[in-house]
Amino acid sequence: MSADKFFNAIQLLRCPVCGAAFSKTGASLVCINGHTFDPSRKGYVHFAPNVSPSQYDRELFEARRRILEAGFYDPVTDAIRAAMPKEPNVVLDAGCGDGTFTKRLQGKTTVGIDLSKDAILLAARGGGPILWAVGDLTRLPVADTSVDVVLNLFSPAHYAEFTRVLKPDGMLLKLVPGEGYLREIRTLMGDRLRRETYSNEAVVSHLSERLRVTDRVPVTYTLPLNAGQAKDLIRMTPLTFGTGPEALDASALSKITIDVEILIAKK
Numbered sequence: 684m685s686a687d688k689f690f691n692a693i694q695l696l697r698c699p700v701c702g703a704a705f706s707k708t709g710a711s712l713v714c715i716n717g718h719t720f721d722p723s724r725k726g727y728v729h730f731a732p733n734v735s736p737s738q739y740d741r742e743l744f745e746a747r748r749r750i751l752e753a754g755f756y757d758p759v760t761d762a763i764r765a766a767m768p769k770e771p772n773v774v775l776d777a778g779c780g781d782g783t784f785t786k787r788l789q790g791k792t793t794v795g796i797d798l799s800k801d802a803i804l805l806a807a808r809g810g811g812p813i814l815w816a817v818g819d820l821t822r823l824p825v826a827d828t829s830v831d832v833v834l835n836l837f838s839p840a841h842y843a844e845f846t847r848v849l850k851p852d853g854m855l856l857k858l859v860p861g862e863g864y865l866r867e868i869r870t871l872m873g874d875r876l877r878r879e880t881y882s883n884e885a886v887v888s889h890l891s892e893r894l895r896v897t898d899r900v901p902v903t904y905t906l907p908l909n910a911g912q913a914k915d916l917i918r919m920t921p922l923t924f925g926t927g928p929e930a931l932d933a934s935a936l937s938k939i940t941i942d943v944e945i946l947i948a949k950k
């Protein structure tokens with residue numbers, strides 16, 4: 684039953700190995716070259732069986748989800764939604780993580796892809812219409828010129844693939860951290876932080892090589908934190924990778940600054 688959504692949207696998908704269209708054979712998606720993928724009863728397809736697991740793990744995604752559900756990123760979500768066309772037909776969330784943003788930014792048809800199986804399992808929990816896929820952003824299992832909005836939120840990008848899947852009038856919304864993002868955690872880390880300052884200019888310049896940047900929307904605010912949320916934030920941020928979250932004193936964090944930029948680009 685939960686596999687039906689994939690067969691209903693079969694035109695939107697393509698084989699990530701060879702790029703051919705899929706047809707339905709029994710309970711499988713099969714391309715003309717015989718590459719076969721079976722939608723799971725849990726509501727997702729595993730398109731990248733040979734990829735080794737990423738450094739993200741379930742604990743991290745669960746911490747991230749608690750933070751998202753507590754509303755820390757609601758103003759960011761609202762700003763992204765405001766930049767999107769009304770009721771887009773097809774939305775692709777490339778690097779969707781646990782899917783919390785994806786669910787709030789859905790189109791009529793929505794695909795959420797992440798390389799982490801842990802993240803996709805969490806995203807697919809509870810069912811729903813979104814087409815969840817474990818997949819590689821460098822080989823999207825999505826047909827050419829089929830997507831109205833590509834979301835790329837706090838995730839690495841692959842602009843050649845984004846350009847391929849976008850409709851001629853499609854739009855990329857890329858969310859990147861700003862200079863003051865999680866400022867309080869950076870301060871707490873002090874000398875252990877690998878990079879002191881952060882600038883988006885390199886990101887924008889790289890993006891501009893492939894797509895036309897039409898707007899940049901900054902979103903900045905500071906919110907109070909309770910003790911559990913401070914721990915979750917320290918756990919979920921890539922800033923602390925390599926340091927070990929337990930090395931930081933979560934009790935010293937009583938507020939957090941969210942400072943991000945939404946980069947809007949078209950073909």
Ligand SMILES: [Zn+2]
Binds near residue numbers: 703716
């Ligand atoms: Zn194939």
